[in-house]
Amino acid sequence: MTQAQIENVAPQGADPKVLGVVGKGKRRRRVFWIFFAIALLAVVGGVAYWQLGATQTTNVRYQTRRVERGDLQVSVTATGTIKARDTVPVGAEITGRVLAVHVNFNDPVKEGQILAEIDTEQLKARVEESNAQLAAANASLLNAKASALEAKQKYERTKALFDQQLTSQQELETAEATKKRTEASVASSSSQVTLAQASLKVAKTNLSKAVIKSPINGVVLDRTVEPGQTVTSGLQTPQLFVLAADLSQLQLNVQVDEADVGSVKEQQRATFTVDAFSQQTFDSKVLAVKNMPTSGVSVVTYEAWLEVDNEKRLLRPGMTATSTITVDERKGVLLVPNAALRFSPRARPQSTGFSVNQLLPTNRMRRPGGNGGAGAGGRGPRKPGVYVLEGAELRRIEVETGATDGVRTEIKSGEINEGTEVVVSVMETTNG
Structure with missing residues (x-):
């Protein structure tokens, strides 16, 4: 209420200064009651939240997998292109007009057979x-x-x-x-x-x-000449045909990442798939690994040649293939899921009840290494390990690991045996 309003409602003869003091007192009481109502609502809500949380319990269920004894294959994946093993380009060594072309794509040819004739x-x-x-x-x-x-x-x-x-x-x-x-x-x-x-x-x-003949027994892969066309010989012989010696034996050239090339060796077994026969796997083996690198954008690869048996004539030069090269094999070893080696239990709250401290800001900051890790005690990284259940408690067992295929890992030593149940994950559910 303004001073003018106070004067209008005040009785005649009242002192205006006294009336102004009375108006200010009313405003202070109104602000007090507003803050009191807010505080009361906060307390009531907190108590209700605490009572609700006090009735809830958290159930923890660990998922385990059994340690198995079996075989392990470590492999490297690489992509590439299928090519004919022996290709021969055939060109014209003289200048002239092509009178006739006697073969077409995919035609089988014999050594000495006439392919084309020039005027x-x-x-x-x-x-x-x-x-x-x-x-x-x-x-x-x-x-x-x-x-x-x-x-x-x-x-x-x-x-x-x-x-x-x-x-x-x-x-x-x-x-x-x-x-x-x-x-x-x-x-x-x-x-x-x-x-x-x-x-x-x-x-x-x-x-x-002027009579162009086949230098080999094989098949015509490509033809780039037509009758009536004029060919000109010069520093570079114009290519008219591409012949392949034998399509029953092909070659898969794949690009192996520099991180994997050290494990790829000659005569290693491999398999590959192609989009044309996505449900079928073809066998092959490594013929050679080139020392000359192939550099791309932030990527360095090395070309490996894989032998391909194509007796059924299903595969064709130029097909894109994805190969899996077996670089290591282990027989009859202890195997654990990689999830067991990655599992680490985390601290769980003792209760889900409400605490006033949760609503208050804190100035205390977490110090590096405060959890007793390498930063706190100056210790290096822990050895690999797995967790097993002993009653309701977890116990960590350190192990020595070997080869891995990305899903399972070989265990060389440690206090675990075939059939041991190791923890791979945890699930928490809340009741109440």
């Missing part, structure tokens, strides 16, 4: 030209030999006359020079014959290359 008109003309050049060179050689023989005979007659002093020194020297020139002409003509023979051989070879 031979210009090549045949080149052979004829080389034959003519060789004939001319042979004629020149015969003429040079005849001239050389004539010059030799003349030199011998002149030499005989000179010895009898029937001719001059100049005549002898002239005959000798003529003899040497004709001998040089014979050598030059002989070289021309050799050159013409080589040109003819090249022309015939190019003519034979």
Whole structure:
């Protein structure tokens, strides 16, 4: 109530200062009763919560698994692509127009079988030209030999006359020079014959290359040429066909992570699956592991080659496969679930009742190592262990672990035996 309102309702003659004090007192009492009501509600709610929590109990149920004795396989998973083991690209070594193509995709071929033919008109003309050049060179050689023989005979007659002093020194020297020139002409003509023979051989070879033949027994994987197409030979031979020697034996090239490559060895057994036959598993084995790494974005892998038997012809080059390589095997060893090695009991509250302290802020902070761990006592990490139930209590048993397949782990030593029940998880339920 404002001062003006107090003055309006006040009796005549009342002191305004006294009336203002009375108004302030009423406001203080109203605030007090509001806070009192809030506090009362908080106390009543807390008591009700405590009574409800006092009637609730927490039941703890541990799930256990039995320690077994059995076989363990440690494996590495890698993905890759199926390829033909021996592929041969076949190309054109000459320039020309393709006249005919005699094979198609997936056709079986024999060694020496004609795959395609290139126009031979210009090549045949080149052979004829080389034959003519060789004939001319042979004629020149015969003429040079005849001239050389004539010059030799003349030199011998002149030499005989000179010895009898029937001719001059100049005549002898002239005959000798003529003899040497004709001998040089014979050598030059002989070289021309050799050159013409080589040109003819090249022309015939190019003519034979116009018929493209299969170099192996196998099957056509790819064909990149059509009749009428012009192929041009240069620094790189144009590829027309890709042949595979034998599709009954394929190769799976997989990329092994650098963290696993140390355990992958030659002759290790492996299996793989492909999307085309997702319900079927194929057997294979490791042929080799390359030392050259393959680097990607923050990933380094190494290529491993796996042998693939494809007698049924189900698999095809280019298929993507996921392989599992067995890198270690253990027979008849103690095995525990990995969940048992990961299990660690946590502290449980003594009751679920209400405490006023839960509503109050605290300035006390948890100190590092306050739970008695390595930070508190300066101890290193604990050895691996499992928990067993002794009555209603848990007891931890330290063990020495061996190989693991990610689900089960070998136990080399420890106070557990085949059939021991080890704790793998805990479930809590509340009653009341």
